[in-house]
Amino acid sequence: MSLPAVLTNIFNHKQRSYKMILILALLHEMNESGQREIGLQNIKSRFLFLLRDRESRGLPVDPPINQAMSWNDITTNQLSSTIATPIQALDKILALNDEQQTLGFRENLYNSWDSNVLTKLYDLASQELERYHMRQTTDFSLRNALHSLMSRYLTAKSEPLKNNSLGNYVRNQIPTGVRGFSFIEENPNLKVLASVGMGVWATIPWIAIMDRRITESTQSGEYIVYLFSEDMSTVYLTLAQGVTDANKNGRVVGHRYLRQKVQEIRNLLPLDGLRKDEDISLTSGGLGRDYQVSTVAYYKYERDNLPSEETLLQDLENLVINYNQYVDLALNSIPEQEQQPVLNLTTQERLIEVKTYITQKGFAYPDLIIENFYLSLKSKPFVILAGVSGTGKTKLVKLFAEALGATSENGQFALIPVRPDWSDPSDLIGYKDLNQHFRPGPLTEVILEAIKPANQQKPYFICLDEMNLARVEHYFSDVLSLLESQARQDERIVTDAMIRKSSLIHEPDLQKFGNLPIPDNVYLIGTVNMDETTHPFSKKVLDRANTIEFNYIQLDQYPAGSTGIASAQPAPNAFLRSAYLQLVDAYDSTYKSLIEETTNQLVSINNILESIHSHVGFRIRDTICFYLIYNEQAELMTREEAFDFQLLQKILPRIQGSNSSFRQVLIQLLQITLGNVKKLDMSKLDEDASELWRNANKTVEGATYPRSSRKIVFMLRRLDEDGFTSYWLS
Structure with a gap:
């Protein structure tokens, strides 16, 4: 019994x-x-x-x-x-x-x-x-953990973040210790994360406890979080809201929403013993104000007067009890038909699921390719996969989509082969027949499904196979222009209408296609081979896409073999949907230094590129910044690795030419990508760079941006041998 x-x-x-x-x-x-x-x-x-x-x-x-x-x-x-x-x-x-x-x-x-x-x-x-x-009886002490972080953090910030002992302690040991508390361990939906920054030290480190069912990250939703003041004198244990998504339409609108939500939650919960005001002082910057208005309730602890372990645990348990109660109420308020049957995984966890699925299907891709592909799609919903035939470009798109629950069977994945005779958008978007009725093209048919209310939270993938068999600018220019018209509409991101109303004569066509945009759950991926049968890309196309290259082939890389039945885990569109459309959306104290440092690097690169009229504009600057921000939020790779991918995908494809100016540009860019590991003698390399490319492995060894360095060395070799250079193999 x-x-x-x-x-x-x-x-x-x-x-x-x-x-x-x-x-x-x-x-x-x-x-x-x-x-x-x-x-x-x-x-x-x-x-x-x-x-x-x-x-x-x-x-x-x-x-x-x-x-x-x-x-x-x-x-x-x-x-x-x-x-x-x-x-x-x-x-x-x-x-x-x-x-x-x-x-x-x-x-x-x-x-x-x-x-x-x-x-x-x-x-x-x-x-x-x-x-x-x-x-x-475990060795972990919450009081000791908080005190250690607050006492050591300012000193640690003067040291490199990579492999730092305090950074590793905060990211790994503290979450493990907190998870061991009985009142957290008993709830399998609770997860514990901690951060001291990604690439650079955070101004405000944090330790968060969140319920997977209502939020996957500190960007949105409600969660418990320890917030440490910039001077490390104070730590606040708070019931807080994510500010990133709330502020996407500007701080004025965001703060109004956050304050309203604060009052709603305070009315729902007892919050006994917690302070309920905005008297939180973390930093003088904009993020400090965000935390003030987004905090529902909190405890305040001074570093030099931390309470006993018993009091700290009692306070945390009390807040966890309140949080669990809030989550139950929040879940019960969502109509059953609106609840998505998807796993609430972190970005890292979901990408591990994706890579596991691909491996179980018998395919293997180089390190960080999947992470790079994800960040590229999230930064801009148009990605180009380039390389020699047979390297698995189309297969990557298909398997990535399948791993997220998007298949050709459910209509969320569509493969559209491009024909060499495509010369205008009608083959892709559609055309009017002899009776002036509109006949939708394959792209329009997918969008008609994706924009339905029942499908708006599902990602839809369109793979344009052999995209450059025809001139991309001829048949794809309308789509490229539409992507630049993205704007927020209610809770969604949409473009202008694909088809002009004035071109539609019949009322049924007008009703069905007259206001049809490209919605934010549609992702376009083109696969291309760069050889004598294909057409090159213009800067207009390259500006609007991340170009991922598949050329470094290891024929002795064998399939790992299936480790079980590959199972897909459906993902919500929020996993891939962009959070930012303009740089101002992200320009706050959290990412201000990242944006400014990245922009300064791009200014230096632009000064070099101007001599060959290949310098970049605001569009590329914004996309690169978004890529780096999403990387930091998900903690997928180091900042150097992320910037390396962006140099390789957004800067180098723009360079092609034959005169000495291009040699100078490549050598100067190589010096930037090598960092301080090797100082190049510019005068010796004016006529001949063979010393660099004959010993390519030695040249790029220890480089700050090794992928870009290797590519530049290849481009220099091609210039020496052929008298012409380009990013593309042919």
């Missing part, structure tokens, strides 16, 4: 060991007296006896109250406030008679139980007591 439902979860939220001790004391007294109600004084005596007995036998026990050295120094009269808390917490099953000063199980419950119920309850309380003490 199992326990009644009312008893099964009574120890899920523990107040130290006192709930279990109270139940054991009550059951002992009931067994000896045969009575349902027991005198409160007898329960206090038994309660104290059980604690003293454990202490005398050397078993783990909670510290004595009132700063006493031993439970033998405590009297029963001093226990009133100690047992009042668990009595109140168990009021659903216990009844306290204030007049008679007795305590017992509620009569209606007790009369419905047989003797086996009390025996099983005794066993449950004993087991939970031992589990509790087992967890308390």
Whole structure:
């Protein structure tokens, strides 16, 4: 016989060991007296006896109250406030008679139980007591963790972040320790993350606890988070909201939304003991203000006066109880038909699922290719995969889409082979027949499905296979222009209409196609081979796409073999959808330094590119910044690795020519990509760069941006040997 439902979860939220001790004391007294109600004084005596007995036998026990050295120094009269808390917490099953000063199980419950119920309850309380003490004997201390971070952080910021001991401690050991607390471990939906920055140290480090069912990151939704002030004098334990998504339409609108949400949540929850104001001081920048208006409630701790471990754990458990209550209310408020049957995974977790799926299908791709492909799509929903035939470009698109639940069977993946005779958009978008009826092309047919309300949260992938068999600018120019017209409309991102209303004559066509944009759940990927049968790309196309190259082939790379049945995990469109359309959307204190550092690097590169009229504009600057921001948010690769991919994909494809100016540009760019590992003698390389490309591996060894360095060396070799150079193999 199992326990009644009312008893099964009574120890899920523990107040130290006192709930279990109270139940054991009550059951002992009931067994000896045969009575349902027991005198409160007898329960206090038994309660104290059980604690003293454990202490005398050397078993783990909670510290004595009132700063006493031993439970033998405590009297029963001093226990009133100690047992009042668990009595109140168990009021659903216990009844306290204030007049008679007795305590017992509620009569209606007790009369419905047989003797086996009390025996099983005794066993449950004993087991939970031992589990509790087992967890308390771990080496992890929340107080020590907070104090260590606050004491060491400012010094650590003067050191490199990569492989830093404090950084590793915060990212790995602190989350592991916090996950071990019983009131967090018992909820499988809770996850713990911590960050000190990505690439550079964060101004405000954080430790977050979030429920996977309502948020996957600190950018949106509600979660618990420790926020550390910039000067490390104070840490705030807060119930907070993500500010990134809220501020996507500007801070004025975002702050209005956040304040309204704060009041709604405060009205829903008890939040006993927490402060409910905006008196949070983290930093003087814009992000500090964001945190003020987005915080629902908080505890404030000073570094030089941190509370005891017991108080810190009690505060955290109280906030977790409030948070769990909020999550239950939030989930219950969502109509069942609107709940998406998808796993709430972090970006890292979902990409691991994608790579596992691809591996189980028997395919392997170079390191970071999947992460790069994801970031490229999220930065701009148009990506080009280039390279020699047979390197798996089309297969990558198909497998990536399948891993996210998008298949040709459910209509979320479409392969559109490009024909050499395509010369205008009609083959892709559609045309009017002899009766002036509009006949949709393959792109339009996919968009008609993707824009339906029931499908707006699903990603749709369109693969334009052999995209440059025809001139891309001829048949794809309308789509390229449309992508530049993206704007926010209510909760979505859409473009201008694909088909002009004035060109539609019949009313059914006007209704169906007249206001049809490219929605934010459609992703366009082109595969291209660069050889004598294909057409080159113009800068207009290259400006609007990340170009991922597949040319470094390892024929001795064998399939890992299937490790099981490959299963796809449907992903929501939020996984890929862009959060930013303009740089101003992201230009706050969180990413301001990243944007400015990246822009300064691009200014230096532009000064070099201007001599061959290949310098970049705002569009490329913004896309590169977005790529780096999304990378930092998901913590997929280092900042150097991310910028390396962007140099390779957004800058180098623009360079092609034959005169000495191009040699100078490539050598100067190579010096930037090599970093400080090697100083190039420009005068020696004016006529001949063979010293560099004959020893390519040695040249790029230790480079800051090795992928770009290797590509530039190849381009220099081609210039020396052919008198002409280009990014593309042919």
